[in-house]
Amino acid sequence: MKARVTVMLKQGVLDPQGAAVQSALGSLGFEGVEGVRQGKVIELDLADGTTEAQVGEMCEKLLANTVIESYRVEMGPAGKSA
Amino acid sequence: MKAAVLQFPGSNCDRDLAVGFRRAGFDAQLVWHKETALPAGIDVVGIPGGFSYGDYLRCGAIAAQSPIMRAVAEFAGRGGHVLGICNGFQVLCETRLLPGVLMRNSGIKFVCRPERLVVATVASPFTEGYTLGDQITIPVAHHDGNYQIDDAGLEVLRAEDRIAFTYADNPNGARADIAGVLSANRRVLGMMPHPERAVDAAHGGTEGSALFASLAASLVAA
Numbered sequence: 378m379k380a381r382v383t384v385m386l387k388q389g390v391l392d393p394q395g396a397a398v399q400s401a402l403g404s405l406g407f408e409g410v411e412g413v414r415q416g417k418v419i420e421l422d423l424a425d426g427t428t429e430a431q432v433g434e435m436c437e438k439l440l441a442n443t444v445i446e447s448y449r450v451e452m453g454p455a456g457k458s459a
Numbered sequence: 460m461k462a463a464v465l466q467f468p469g470s471n472c473d474r475d476l477a478v479g480f481r482r483a484g485f486d487a488q489l490v491w492h493k494e495t496a497l498p499a500g501i502d503v504v505g506i507p508g509g510f511s512y513g514d515y516l517r518c519g520a521i522a523a524q525s526p527i528m529r530a531v532a533e534f535a536g537r538g539g540h541v542l543g544i545c546n547g548f549q550v551l552c553e554t555r556l557l558p559g560v561l562m563r564n565s566g567i568k569f570v571c572r573p574e575r576l577v578v579a580t581v582a583s584p585f586t587e588g589y590t591l592g593d594q595i596t597i598p599v600a601h602h603d604g605n606y607q608i609d610d611a612g613l614e615v616l617r618a619e620d621r622i623a624f625t626y627a628d629n630p631n632g633a634r635a636d637i638a639g640v641l642s643a644n645r646r647v648l649g650m651m652p653h654p655e656r657a658v659d660a661a662h663g664g665t666e667g668s669a670l671f672a673s674l675a676a677s678l679v680a681a
Contacts, residue, residue: 390562390607391562391565391605391607391632393562393563393564393565393566393567393605393632394563394567397567438524439516439520439521439524440516442517442520442553442560444559444560444607444609445560445562445607
């Protein structure tokens with residue numbers, strides 16, 4: 378099975394990379410981009426039976442720095458991708 | 460006096476930091492990150508600058524989980540002295556031995572130049588050799604030196620006089636111009652600027668020397 382972890386800077390935390398992307402989109406002529414936040418996606422291939430709670434623990438201990446980052450866990454069957 | 464300087468894959472200031480310690484009279488040895496214990500009789504642990512594990516995931520995050528850092532956390536818990544510089548500061552924040560976090564510089568660019576620092580406290584084994592309010596010039600070289608901490612945390616740092624150095628001219632967006640902070644027991648110092656790159660006239664300045672000398676004097680007195 379797979380888990381997809383999305384790590385994002387918390388709201389209110391300055392995101393210089395997101396701001397740079399927003400500014401670059403503006404200079405390419407894309408109007409109306411009112412905000413950009415840049416985060417990261419971590420895909421885990423997990424042994425069957427691994428629980429969402431265990432993935433949550435991985436996030437708390439290593440994958441996210443919860444001082445500044447929030448995370449979201451999506452559990453899914455193997456091979457699932459959009 | 461014995462100093463241990465940690466080496467992670469991607470450390471690049473380890474030998475310079477050992478030289479900084481040696482010039483102040485320490486017997487400094489390098490310790491590989493896979494070690495599970497510090498050598499016997501260590502007085503201070505130095506965590507050097509560099510790009511441990513290529514800064515993968517977050518700066519310092521993977522190094523913070525290495526076997527040697529468990530030993531360092533235990534050492535700090537027993538009241539041991541720890542000096543983390545640049546990537547070492549990031550590692551100390553990731554292990555929660557120091558509060559706060561280092562984020563990408565607000566100007567996004569890597570900053571590499573001498574910076575003027577203000578000595579914000581002399582009440583620590585690392586800074587007692589300076590004069591309060593003195594400006595010293597120490598090089599910085601980092602991409603993620605933007606120190607951030609929440610309001611409550613900043614209040615604690617101020618109330619407990621734990622801000623060691625501030626920038627005279629903030630190069631990275633750090634909250635309250637913070638360049639270095641101390642632990643509650645004042646024996647763990649993390650700082651982004653590199654005092655070990657200012658210990659020889661050939662470096663262009665020697666104003667980092669007093670930090671190592673302070674620590675040595677304080678350990679001798681103890």
